[in-house]
Amino acid sequence: xxxxxxxxxxxxxxxxxxxxxxxxxxxxxxxxxxxxxxxxxxxxxxxxxxxxxxxxxxxxxxxxxxxxxxxxxxxxxxxxxxxxxxxxxxxxxxxxxxxxxxxxxxxxxxxxxxxxxxxxxxxxxxxxxxxxxxxxxxxxxxxxxxxxxxxxxxxxxxxxxxxxxxxxxxxxxxxxxxxxxxxxxxxxxxxxxxxxxxxxxxxxxxxxxxxxxxxxxxxxxxxxxxxxxxxxxxxxxxxxxxxxxxxxxxxxxxxxxxxxxxxxxxxxxxxxxxxxxxxxxxxxxxxxxxxxxxxxxxxxxxxxxxxxxxxxxxxxxxxxxxxxxxxxxxxxxxxxxxxxxxxxxxxxxxxxxxxxxxxxxxxxxxxxxxxxxxxxxxxxxxxxxxxxxxxxxxxxxxxxxxxxxxxxxxxxxxxxxxxxxxxxxxxxxxxxxxxxxxxxxxxxxxxxxxxxxxxxxxxxxxxxxxxxxxxxxxxxxxxxxxxxxxxxxxxxxxxxxxxxxxxxxxxxxxxxxxxxxxxxxxxxxxxxxxxxxxxxxxxxxxxxxxxxxxxxxxxxxxxxxxxxxxxxxxxxxxxxxxxxxxxxxxxxxxxxxxxxxxxxxxxxx
Amino acid sequence: xxxxxxxxxxxxxxxxxxxxxxxxxxxxxxxxxxxxxxxxxxxxxxxxxxxxxxx
Numbered sequence: 332x333x334x335x336x337x338x339x340x341x342x343x344x345x346x347x348x349x350x351x352x353x354x355x356x357x358x359x360x361x362x363x364x365x366x367x368x369x370x371x372x373x374x375x376x377x378x379x380x381x382x383x384x385x386x387x388x389x390x391x392x393x394x395x396x397x398x399x400x401x402x403x404x405x406x407x408x409x410x411x412x413x414x415x416x417x418x419x420x421x422x423x424x425x426x427x428x429x430x431x432x433x434x435x436x437x438x439x440x441x442x443x444x445x446x447x448x449x450x451x452x453x454x455x456x457x458x459x460x461x462x463x464x465x466x467x468x469x470x471x472x473x474x475x476x477x478x479x480x481x482x483x484x485x486x487x488x489x490x491x492x493x494x495x496x497x498x499x500x501x502x503x504x505x506x507x508x509x510x511x512x513x514x515x516x517x518x519x520x521x522x523x524x525x526x527x528x529x530x531x532x533x534x535x536x537x538x539x540x541x542x543x544x545x546x547x548x549x550x551x552x553x554x555x556x557x558x559x560x561x562x563x564x565x566x567x568x569x570x571x572x573x574x575x576x577x578x579x580x581x582x583x584x585x586x587x588x589x590x591x592x593x594x595x596x597x598x599x600x601x602x603x604x605x606x607x608x609x610x611x612x613x614x615x616x617x618x619x620x621x622x623x624x625x626x627x628x629x630x631x632x633x634x635x636x637x638x639x640x641x642x643x644x645x646x647x648x649x650x651x652x653x654x655x656x657x658x659x660x661x662x663x664x665x666x667x668x669x670x671x672x673x674x675x676x677x678x679x680x681x682x683x684x685x686x687x688x689x690x691x692x693x694x695x696x697x698x699x700x701x702x703x704x705x706x707x708x709x710x711x712x713x714x715x716x717x718x719x720x721x722x723x724x725x726x727x728x729x730x731x732x733x734x735x736x737x738x739x740x741x742x743x744x745x746x747x748x749x750x751x752x753x754x755x756x757x758x759x760x761x762x763x764x765x766x767x768x769x770x771x772x773x774x775x776x777x778x779x780x781x782x783x784x785x786x787x788x789x790x791x792x793x794x795x796x797x798x799x800x801x802x803x804x805x806x807x808x809x810x811x812x813x814x815x816x817x818x819x820x821x822x823x824x825x826x827x828x829x830x831x832x833x834x835x836x837x838x839x840x841x842x843x844x845x846x847x848x849x850x851x852x853x854x855x856x857x858x859x860x861x862x863x864x865x866x867x868x869x870x871x872x873x874x875x876x877x878x879x880x881x882x883x884x885x886x887x888x889x890x891x892x893x894x895x896x897x898x899x900x901x902x903x904x905x906x907x908x909x910x911x912x913x914x915x916x917x918x919x920x921x922x923x924x925x926x927x928x929x930x931x932x933x934x935x936x
Numbered sequence: 937x938x939x940x941x942x943x944x945x946x947x948x949x950x951x952x953x954x955x956x957x958x959x960x961x962x963x964x965x966x967x968x969x970x971x972x973x974x975x976x977x978x979x980x981x982x983x984x985x986x987x988x989x990x991x
Contacts, residue, residue: 593944
């Protein structure tokens with residue numbers, strides 16, 4: 332009997348279709364985006380040239396630098412969102428010969444290995460994934476095998492695999508964590524393609540039928556499908572919540588607000604896990620530039636490409652270790668360059684291991700970077716726009732924080748220590764797309780400046796601009812308003828507000844990751860828990876609480892001084908910085924609320 | 937997806953834009969009035985007409 336998981340009631344949920352594409356909307360977006368960038372350039376130029384408060388350069392200069400960095404990020408993000416051009420879909424191939432270059436393979440059915448990686452997840456949870464994997468269908472004869480990769484070495488997991496009739500793979504250590512687990516499985520399998528699933532990834536029957544067609548292009552290495560969390564809390568309608576709290580007047584007021592602004596749900600997606608913006612907008616719009624990157628679960632890989640990455644990394648490691656080893660050999664044997672070279676390389680080859688997936692916290696994006704850097708083979712990656720599997724979202728702030736820290740730390744580690752933007756091999760467009768990703772994580776630095784700026788004004792009566800006169804707003808307002816309108820059209824059909832404020836509010840995670848990477852501290856990659864972890868998470872959001880407290884106190888202090896002694900404040904300054912602070916408080920409050928969030932089942936209990 | 941539904945999803949952009957425009961107009965008028973009071977000079981040309989609806 333299937334146990335009663337918290338997500339059991341959501342089993343019948345279906346994923347949303349991909350965001351429809353419209354040429355008219357794209358054209359409007361282009362016009363607004365260019366206008367926005369022009370208005371932004373005028374604003375930034377004016378800020379540097381005319382608006383600095385020379386009496387407080389210690390404050391004015393960092394803020395204008397922060398604004399300039401954010402504007403550069405805006406240019407990158409605009410480039411990322413520029414256009415949607417899906418990779419052409421083709422019918423599922425009937426034989427491997429249709430997926431390779433001429434003469435590279437004979438006529439035989441395609442073979443596919445589906446890997447379910449697990450470490451300590453509930454065996455019954457994994458059983459659900461196994462059962463869904465077994466239902467995967469294909470219109471042609473196919474050699475399809477399901478493997479459970481258990482890094483927990485559990486007898487109970489093996490038993491579940493035996494009961495379900497799938498292959499159980501384990502190893503004697505946990506070297507390389509998930510990447511090492513995958514490597515171990517690759518050594519024991521031989522399918523032409525590999526489907527990667529986490530313990531909670533439940534593939535749909537259509538996953539192969541809808542994605543293997545892309546591999547008819549022999550250069551396609553990876554197809555990533557959007558991740559869809561089917562367990563996201565739906566929240567409750569505003570009118571219902573207010574109706575319960577305040578009776579008929581509350582319900583009526585809630586209904587009026589919803590009539591004006593549309594449906595409003597409270598408690599919906601408390602951790603802002605909704606991935607549409609990332610997959611359907613950001614990743615999908617990298618397809619035209621061959622710059623979508625692999626995100627692990629729900630991706631399909633050509634084994635040849637995975638091995639290519641492994642061999643490239645192996646060769647690089649040998650070259651590097653060979654150089655280091657040469658010195659030792661020269662010392663030992665007294666050999667000269669020509670003679671010691673082969674010996675050093677041979678020695679290095681003995682020491683290095685072949686690693687199909689890089690042993691790195693962000694092995695997915697890292698492996699994609701290696702593929703994109705290969706100028707000879709010109710591997711392609713594809714973001715398939717339709718959801719082909721369902722999975723579980725982090726259910727508590729600790730799990731969410733661990734996951735985001737891994738993303739931020741992994742990306743920043745690559746940026747600082749093996750930067751593909753300046754490295755060889757990629758096209759200009761690919762470099763811009765990767766820089767967009769890295770820049771977004773660096774954004775925590777200037778976001779901190781934006782969070783503290785209104786506080787500084789409210790406590791110290793120091794404005795970063797000369798005055799809040801028409802001149803300031805004549806430059807700032809067109810840019811700010813156009814920015815909102817442009818991104819409303821650029822992400823038409825996708826709700827982006829929570830994602831935007833969550834990005835602002837997650838600044839402590841990115842800063843912590845940045846600090847660790849700068850100090851060359853290794854980013855650990857523990858498994859993100861798949862089930863809710865109990866605990867008090869206030870300690871995770873103390874920076875956000877501090878920002879809220881500082882802003883509220885600062886506003887009260889500023890208002891008190893303004894209306895009593897003046898204190899160098901102006902009413903315009905109070906309103907401008909008060910609204911800015913309010914925006915920051917609303918953003919921070921999302922994170923603080925998430926720390927207190929409990930699922931309905933716990934609240935009811 | 938209907939136009940109305942798409943607009944609902946993008947409403948935060950419109951709300952923020954409206955708030956910024958309204959706040960900008962109010963702040964400019966307040967600041968210009970303050971400057972005028974302090975300096976004893978007339979409201980600058982760039983002040984929004986809302987300050988002097990009769991002009």
